[in-house]
Amino acid sequence: QVQLVESGGGLAQPGGSLRLSCAASGFTFSSYVMSWARQAPGKGLEWVSGIYTDGSGTYYADSVKGRFTISRDNAKNTLYLQMNSLKPEDTAVYYCAADRSVAAVTGSRGSRVDYWGEGTLVTVSP
Secondary structure, three states: OOEEEEEOOEEEOOOOOEEEEEEEEOOOHHHOEEEEEEEOOOOOEEEEEEEOOOOOOEEEOOOOOOOEEEEEEOOOOEEEEEEOOOOHHHOEEEEEEEEOOHHHHHOOOOOOOOEEOOOEEEEEOO
8 A cells, every 4th residue: 555654853953954754655656746745733734845756856835945955766765855944933744745746746736646644743942
């Protein structure tokens, strides 16, 4: 069965860094656009970043541009999100998502992507 398992969340100080990973199985990872989204406490789902199947293009929400970097390793079926210069407003549950549509790379598929992970909590606090 399809699985997306996020890891790497935790507590970080403002200005610090974390690296999230998403291990994929049960589908052809290299054929899917991959994305990260997040949900802060009491708020709706926010798309964060997307990457094409071959990693040739990446997209970011304005709120994270210049601080976060998305990447993928198709040989390892793994998606990454390097988060630098973290801010308290980055506190959220982070989800990885997989979709066959290229529209997902910019978040325009919203919550209607094919597969979601369970999420990993990131807390940014002094």
